[in-house]
Amino acid sequence: MVKHSENIIVGVSIGDMNGIGPEVILKTFEDNRMLELCTPVIFANAKIVSFLKKTYELTANIQGIDKIEQIVPGKINVLNTWREGVNLEIGKLDDTIGKYALKSFQAATKALKENQIDVLVTAPINKYNIQTEEYKFAGHTDYLNEQLDGDALMFMIHEDIKVGLITDHVAINELHKYITAELIEKKISIIHQSLVEDFKINKPKIAVLGLNPHSGDNGVIGKEDDEIVKPSLQTLFKKGIQVFGPFSADSFFGSNQYKNFDAVVAMYHDQGLIPFKTLSFGEGVNYTAGLNKVRTSPDHGTGFDIAGKNIADNGSFREAVYSAIDIFKNRIEYKELTSNPLKKSTAKV
Structure with missing residues (x-):
């Protein structure tokens, strides 16, 4: 009850x-x-x-x-x-x-x-x-x-947008040490479970932003998106998690693509929190999911x-x-x- x-x-x-x-x-x-x-x-x-x-x-x-x-x-x-x-x-x-x-x-x-x-x-x-x-x-x-x-995850939530983070309080020059397939798969799995259990969304759709500008442009601006992010998302999709991307972060929010998904996953703190707070400031909430x-x-x-x-x-x-x-x-x-x-x-x- x-x-x-x-x-x-x-x-x-x-x-x-x-x-x-x-x-x-x-x-x-x-x-x-x-x-x-x-x-x-x-x-x-x-x-x-x-x-x-x-x-x-x-x-x-x-x-x-x-x-x-x-x-x-x-x-x-x-x-x-x-x-x-x-x-x-x-x-x-x-x-x-x-x-x-x-x-x-x-x-x-x-x-x-x-x-x-x-x-x-x-x-x-x-x-x-x-x-x-x-x-x-x-x-x-x-x-x-x-x-x-459990495993804590910073999940910024609002009625119109939810943003989860792969890394949170990590310096930009340290990011490459943290972005691994294991971490990506773990964090997205936590977000998926939270959407189901905490927000009553049966089959959530999750968008993932690329780490590099333009998601690396096929390796021209960094190889992490092709070599780490994309294979991780394919693994999760095969497990039944509806995850899509990586999307180029610079245009994702301005084009309103975020409205097509139940949550957006950002690779690092400001990549996710700048657009989140711009769209929801004064009404947004920081939720610690996964615990x-x-x-x-x-x-x-x-x-x-x-x-x-x-x-x-x-x-x-x-x-x-x-x-x-x-x-x-x-x-x-x-x-x-x-x-x-x-x-x-x-x-x-």
Whole structure:
């Protein structure tokens, strides 16, 4: 049986408190209709969150708790992840605030692993000030990949476009070390499974962008597309995955070819995220596919330049919450349908 929406517990990591994270979180849950969809739990400190609520002149109903078991439906629960006071200089990069962002994220991840929360939505962090001797990850995704079961994949999602990445936070001059047939086949298989299980698409069509300009122009501009990418796609197609390409990345989005597919696979970060954010900014969501738990985040960063001005748009964070809830429910439905082969599937064809 699918879990009732109001019982879905959405864990929220506070992100960098000097950025726009707290603002977009509180603006999202200030809308009482959100509290009818789920029960939010922010991993932070109730006094700090109350201070930030006043800073942004919001009326959200804050409920401080010390244990998950104390959650109150219909309120914004703040789990006291630390007790001490913290000095905020909103809009400024601060190593100390980075450490609290890490505390929040790690506590929320632990709660997710232990099934104390159903899904995790992460507010933006700064990749520089979150680094410690123990935490040397480029962002949320790599840490979640270590802590949870499965193979993490950055999947940018929107109602009109979905973009998955073969590589994510990899320097351009290092790409050639990562683009292998094994990696391509693994990542596309994850995307295919996510489309089926998380988005209820029975027979997804997947487009793949070429690594080199014009997909190599038959070897004139690099041989990787002919020697690595094309054979990998042929292997996947023989296994029943409807994958097509490689397509020349420069014209693929401008010609609206992406509309013919359920997802697009990019070879590297900016190749996929520049067109994705251009087409969906403010409504896009960063989803970590391939793991046994659901995690989403907004498609923007800490926004230090506008933090504290009460002008941040919470649209992407709100969509991240919606997406996490939908994916969580779709996974439950998928398990029910596949555990009973006689049950008629309602998945989109």
